[in-house]
Amino acid sequence: MSSLIPQFVVDLWDAIPMLFQHLIIITAQILGVTIVVILTVAFTTYFERKVIGYMQGRLGPNRVGPLGLGQPFADVIKLVIKEVVIPQRSNRFLFLIAPMLSLIPALAAWAVIPLSGSFVIADINAGLLYVLALTSVGVYGVILGGWATNSKYAFLGAMRSGAQIVAYEIAMGFALVGVLMAGGSLNLGVIMQAQAGGFSSWFIIPLLPLFFVYFISGVAETNRAPFDVTEGESEIVAGFHVEYSGVAFALFFLAEYANMILVSALTAIFFLGGVASPMEGWTFLGDGSFLREPNFFWLAAKISFFLFVFFWLRATFPRFRYDQIMRLGWKIFIPVTIVWIAVEAVMAWMKVGPWSV
């Protein structure tokens, strides 16, 4: 290794105090993860347009670069050189702060996501609580953005979104309590390890109702179709970001897609074993088989699958009415999760079933 790196670089590195070496390594890791997330967002937009295109019998983007793969970059360049319009009667400061407030939690939540069997940026005990806390902070971007714009459409969108996000956050929290009971820890890595042993020990089997509640709540929290009444273009034009343009809009867009990827990753970790391989228990593949190892690519495959489901839902369902959304969140999901928690608690106490307790 030392032969590859020039001597003066090694000397320079050794001359830095330990604490700063540590800080530099962490910052490099964080930048790496952030850049990967942003690139994934770029290609997710391409993926979405292709998937929906094919579902509707179209080709989707196919002009920029081979297979249209350059499309995301063209979009980014376009968004950056567009003018950022700040409406006259808006509150300038909050108008510009709002998209930042929705992007920062969407990125920072990735700190506790285990990206391979051993790599995680911040291995904290209360990882799940941290994720839940950060996602609940994301609502500020939407509410402030809608209010600061000072347009009726934006304000209506923001209010709808606020009430909707809080309703589904409760269902999400209850579903996570079920996962916690099965996993026995708030640390995401430990929850993942509790599901080791192949497909049959993943939490999706004992926690099937909670899996559906969690994923659908995730769709509702990210304001995606069919829960996208906050930007329902047939009623309130574009909702909270009606006056946002250029990069300010791009930040909201980035946050929305980063949140979608985050929800997919969390669903994979909580219910599908995260980086674990579905074939872990297949001993006939041999001991050192690549297919049985926990690997980042399994996580990536699961995330891609859930992203596909996001687009599938969008292409399939018409938009919910607002009262239907609220009814689903309060009157169906919350009772289902409470009942399942009760069932799980009694079973865990009687030592019946697959709980690790």
Place this chain on the structure above:
Amino acid sequence: MLANYLPILIFLGVGTAIAMVLLGLGLLIGTGSKDDEKLSPYECGFEPFEDTRVKFDVRYYLVAILFIIFDLEIAFLFPWAVSLDVVGGFGLIAMGIFLAILVVGFIYEWKKGALEWD
């Protein structure tokens, strides 16, 4: 333990920096002409009749208050869920009573129609 939280602090900082750099870049590069019509709030082609910040339906407050209560309930459930094996049967009964009291509240909401949205 604190060392594990340091990356999170840095991550929040990096996130803020990225957001600010992107926004700054856009404000710097993306210049255009500004005129009154472009900068006026979006409406159906006429001046808005009244201010946007109007009084809103009280139902939104009710949803927010109920949300706080349920959020607290979840906060109470978390420590219990991770210490199931420590608290055992006694903890189970304690949590059973806790949840039962709150389910009564939930049924009350439901019957009163606080969860209807019309």
Place this chain on the structure above:
Amino acid sequence: MAILFQTILFYCFAVFLIGAALGVILSRNPVHAVMFLVLAFFQSAVLWLLIEVEFLALVLVLVYVGAVMVLFLFVVMMLDIDVEQVKGGLTRYAPLGFAIAALMVFELVQVIWVRGRFASAAEGFVPLPEGYSNTEALGAVLYTEHVYAFEIAAVILLLAIVAAITLTMRKRPGLKLQNIAQQVAVKREDRVRLVKMESEKPE
């Protein structure tokens, strides 16, 4: 080195916290004040993390920033408050505010100084061992030793639900509702009536 770093962090965030708290009472725009309060909660969460109470710190963010402040924001945004009128109240309520502040300072001094003399807090906080989860430690005592307080919390929450509904639930008069199920289930017989009628004859 690590201790020094922690001390620096503590003082940085303590200063931020005081700055944010001043922002809450000094900003003219109520929405700005709420955002300063959110910032203040964040800073307090970081300060709590520095004394290694991660569960409480994260619950502070989850409950206060994620829920209570959203309600504040809703209220402030939708109750078009007259800013000038509020400003006028500042001088009027200042004496009362100072009295309460003095009382709180007295209480703090009492807790930290007077009681601290007998406690063994002098050696500071002992760093917790690796792998110690204070969520589990909390769970182990909350549902066993402090079960009475825990059930009282449930009753208080129930009371809060009932109170919130009695105070804010109002059926708006003259509200016209549509019952979709009823509309869909309607039959031809419910709406259409065929009437046999004699044809009119010219007189």
